Amino acid sequence: MAKIVVVTSGKGGVGKTTTSAAFASGLAMRGYRTAVIDFDVGLRNLDLVMGCERRVVYDFINVIQGEARLQQALIRDRMLDKLFILPTSQTRDKEALTAEGVARVMDELHGEFDYVICDSPAGIETGALRALYHADEAIVVTNPEVSSVRDSDRILGILAARSRRAEEGKEPVREHLLLTRYAPRRVQGGEMLSLDDVKELLRIPLLGVIPESETILQASNQGIPAIHMKGSEVATAYEDVVARFLGEEKPLRFVQPEKPGFLKRLFGG
Amino acid sequence: MTEDHAGKPSHLRLSGGVFTLSVLRLESLDPAQLESQLKTPENALRFLRNAPIVLDLLQLPDQPLPLRPWMDILRAAGCFPVGVRNASVAQEEAAAAMGLPHLRGRELEPARQETPGGAPASMAPNEVQEGGSTGPGQILRHPMRSGQRHYARNKDLVCLAAVNAGAEVLADGHLHVYAPLRGRALAGVMGEERSRIFCASLEAELVAIAGIYAMPDPDHPLWGKPAEIALQGEQLRIMPLGT
């Protein structure tokens, strides 16, 4: 029985797709049968970040509309044989994501996988609502800035009111905060909200902090999920996120500026 | 406003903001109807004194409409129309000529529990109820998040988790927030002037009692502290909790 996890945020460009790719890969590395679905109809980024764009024949929308079977549309990952990608269409619009169609695909995935990761589009409209509807858990991706925090807050309200769990009066969706693109030095300079600020504003359990890093860009240009960039800060941070998600204790890293500056060394911290 | 405290010319600074506005849905082409409705003592706009409002023209037939009489009536009632929505092209032009922009807002997301459909800003007569608080008040245990709104009609409202920026809590009686109050809080919505607001940390965008409102700012001595808010005469008094 699959656990369904939505990666969501309200705001765009905060790192949902990057996170979906890394997180799904991390679960598959741990041996879990994992599927990751692109709900961002019209943009279609996930297959690029996962490096499988040339192998897309059928997509999520084809399956929803009965033009292909799920097995035909699922793409096995190049690196991890437990990981499958369900890409989306670039040519249809989000109205193609019918509630019944999505429910049918979710049902079918449910029996085959341990985890289904739903990469949500930005916004609070159809695509985002469909992506979060079936969720058991939600990873709320947030950047350390006021507008992103506000949008995350909004999405948390929607999760609490419009998810299937809410509608059916079941236990609420489990919420996780993932702070991404965190630059401790800029936090220190007062340009960004601090981790504590964000925790205080949103008040949901912290799953991890992903530092701002060039490595992300290199990885996505090569079509390699960031968690494969062995030894890099972001890969380590995403490994920690997967570990914590699976219930392991991991101390937080990459939340302090790297080296104390000259003045700080002189006068102490 | 062109000089700062030191007397130096200040720079023009432009920034964005998200605002929650009350919406008044006009349901008849005849301004006299609104006027007579506003004359009754329990009119629903009482608690919107000094408040900016948006005129929703959805219900009106698609024909040019002289906005001036509407504006005069509303201003006389103490409201500030700041824009229109759901206007036809002709109505939009008329509004623009009056300095009222066409706004494209969205309805607030309903909160998880009981939420009144129209909320008190609508003029529907069923919004107007007999005064007097009944029952033990209502308890909200989950955080109120941006875009959510909760109204405890005829009662007090007790919020055990944060009311975040962009959320709105309303009660006909008192409002208790045992967590940070960062959004909008309106007590005594139907005009009960003895209603009060109590909060564990005052960080609100807006507080209002019986229609008199204030927008505390971070320089307020009680910002971030436990506070009690009461109506004294025509003014809100913000004091430390427990004095």
Ligand SMILES: Nc1ncnc2c1ncn2[C@@H]1O[C@H](COP(=O)(O)OP(=O)(O)O)[C@@H](O)[C@H]1O
């Ligand atoms: N930790 C990070 N450090 C630097 N850049 C990042 C990081 N996470 C994401 N990005 C970049 O931000 C942009 C948006 O990321 P993406 O995952 O597509 O966001 P979303 O899916 O939320 O729109 C991409 O260019 C991506 O490479």
Ligand SMILES: [Mg+2]
């Ligand atoms: Mg994306």
